[in-house]
Ligand SMILES: Nc1ncnc2c1ncn2[C@@H]1O[C@H](COP(=O)(O)OP(=O)(O)OP(=O)(O)O)[C@@H](O)[C@H]1O
């Protein structure tokens with residue numbers, strides 16, 4: 057009995073913190089999403105509106121759908137690119153790989169930078185006058201010499217994706233190196249002796265055993281891609297126009313800039329739904345029983 | 347089918363020498379056993395032949411091709427790994443079929459061949475399971491089946507029976523012997539079980555600290571050991587090694603007992619080797635020397651007498667019907683035709 061009391065006492069602080077910082081804001085946001093909720097109109101935070109915020113987003117707001125589209129494309133691109141590139145790097149850097157050395161230490165550097173800082177530095181890099189990448193791409197691909205990267209909708213989008221991929225590769229590479237290290241070496245060697253080529257060893261032996269780790273990587277990255285805000289805010293601020301406006305940025309814009317708290321709370325809750333699915337899948341893979 | 351030649355093969359990790367400048371010529375269709383204590387470099391040698399470990403120096407030939415630069419997949423060997431190396435995400439059937447699949451064997455041929463291999467190792471009823479659901483011995487048999495499902499140039503088997511129970515080990519040993527005679531494929535077989543070595547091998551290479559101590563038929567290894575190490579390593583119970591000296595054609599123990607006539611030159615320090623089977627046990631007073639029994643063991647097929655001999659203990663094998671007890675006195679005599687003399691310094695054999 058006393059053991060049980062102690063048990064609950066020990067988890068209590070954690071429960072309180074989670075409730076105060078995560079659960080309560082979620083509930084409050086849910087409540088606000090059904091109100092008029094305008095910052096500049098006193099009392100509107102209690103003014104009940106029904107489902108109107110939601111129907112408004114779905115039916116009357118092309119900007120909402122634009123940000124859904126931007127977020128979807130952005131998520132697919134960043135998750136795909138980051139995972140593939142991180143996997144390639146991990147294969148090179150893993151024990152027994154071709155590049156193992158201090159390169160591993162160097163790798164972590166970009167991840168040590170905050171997303172906002174990455175945003176700022178990329179903005180400098182692509183500055184038409186003194187940006188390093190801007191000049192670099194200009195030399196490499198002459199037609200791109202005179203473009204102003206962040207002014208073109210498609211190129212700006214590409215820059216945001218690049219910045220994100222660059223920032224995330226290190227961490228995911230490290231996770232995948234860990235995953236690769238847990239693939240038993242003798243299974244790989246057995247396959248080599250059995251006659252499998254490098255590619256077949258990867259496809260038949262390494263990849264299937266890496267599956268769970270890869271799933272975790274993809275889900276984790278999807279969650280972070282879906283809620284991307286900092287880089288977009290620092291790099292393009294959603295522009296040009298709304299070409300790079302992700303859902304998070306859209307929510308921020310409506311809530312903080314236009315003061316439409318009720319409406320942004322509704323959109324935020326719409327974002328919660330895919331997040332719950334992903335989080336559930338993530339937890340399933342991470343805490344999966346053997 | 348191919349011979350294997352190892353020329354001055356060396357494997358070093360930093361300062362540590364795993365295999366030290368060894369040359370070995372394994373004949374076509376030969377069953378060669380690598381025998382030696384743990385850590386002597388058996389697995390390392392095997393992995394170099396398979397191409398999983400790059401030699402620091404030396405050449406490896408399989409058939410008439412130097413394979414040093416060939417990838418494992420191009421060497422056409424089949425290997426049983428000491429720790430199995432099964433594919434955990436595949437069923438037993440898929441595990442055994444994998445070498446056939448990657449080598450593009452016709453689909454219709456895969457199933458019968460896998461089933462035949464599974465039958466040879468008595469695994470037929472487990473084909474649908476995953477390796478995790480098998481016992482250690484069963485996993486080992488899967489590894490064995492995966493090797494014999496194909497007809498490679500060379501079999502490499504790293505302690506393939508080490509995890510089987512005593513009974514199954516005897517069956518599988520016979521099965522392996524039969525198989526190797528039938529298939530006539532050059533085989534390198536690692537073990538530290540000397541019965542396996544004696545029964546399976548055409549020739550045995552006894553290794554220690556990365557150096558082959560002796561290469562010979564099981565007969566030669568057992569009856570004509572090249573040095574102290576081989577003499578002490580082969581045989582169960584191990585050969586008795588008695589410290590002493592040779593004086594006036596007699597071996598004298600350190601304790602001063604004149605033990606046995608020896609046709610050897612005098613030397614101040616020598617080690618006499620005699621196998622338990624080459625000693626006769628008599629009633630007290632009737633042997634060369636009387637000794638006290640330290641322990642008496644009955645193994646069923648024979649008896650083992652550990653006797654105290656001055657400061658040393660010696661094991662003699664007695665008749666299966668002999669019954670003695672601790673502290674009784676018996677007479678012992680040594681078979682003069684089966685004595686071995688060694689130099690304690692160099693550990694080399696002194697021929698007599
Ligand atoms: N990758 C490695 N790095 C450093 N030393 C190694 C490595 N692999 C093996 N060794 C050393 O080389 C020696 C020989 O190892 P090996 O595996 O060949 O022994 P073995 O004869 O197969 O022993 P066992 O009967 O225990 O399997 C051992 O002392 C081992 O510690």
Ligand SMILES: [Mg+2]
Pocket residue numbers: 388389390428504
């Ligand atoms: Mg070994």
